[in-house]
Amino acid sequence: MRIALFVTCLADAMAPQVGRATVALLERLGHEVVFPAGQTCCGQMHVNTGYRREAVPLVRHHVETFDPFDVVVAPSGSCVGSVRHQHAEVAREAGDGALARRAESVAGRTYELSELLVDVLGVEDVGAYYPHRVTYHPTCHSLRMLRVEDKPLRLLRKVRGMTLVELPAAEQCCGFGGTFALKNADVSTAMLADKMSNVLATGAEVATAGDASCLMHIGGGLSRLRTGTRAVHLAEILATTETS
16 A cells, blocks of 8 residues: 555654654555655634634645545644545635535545554454553544544554553643644643653653653653653564564
8 A cells, every 4th residue: 555654744744753753664564655845834823713714724735735646644643633524625615615625635545653553444353563561552643533543552462572452541631732732831740740740650661652742741741750660652663574
């Protein structure tokens, strides 16, 4: 299968290893991965902060960039959530029905990584090996917007050598929420403290999730406290093998 990688601007700028891991994983499974070089921000941060009209050119560019591909994958529940639930709506509000229809078409072919693996490719055991104690944080957008349910956990349970431990109060937000962490820093910090406390209670070496943004928030907190617990994206774990 030929798959287009929507790497997301945050992964591209802050966590490029996530994009590389996604490519390595899918190629190992026998698929061709294409990186459309013209891709930019999908416009989520504009929409979420009230700049919906300003997001229209970004939506149009995203649609034009990914429309040629039958399947698009992103290692981010947040950005896939934006493509599915915001793009067509933003285009309609701007009075561009044609763009809205094209955006819906692209959205219907765009998948978060665990969705692509389990629902489209029909695979749960990707041949990964990761000899660490790991706990999983279900990010808000993947859980509530995309409803990926237990797909990431089904993938993690098949990873050889790994001890997967349940995260207490897993469904509670980590406090990032994009600009929420900036505009409501005190509340965000308190939410992060709760999340870190729960992560550390598991005794995990690694906290994983499907969004680099949430992992940046959680990992930053764990690093500042010098806990020794690392934040690692789901794609990085699934891309790791005994020979990696």
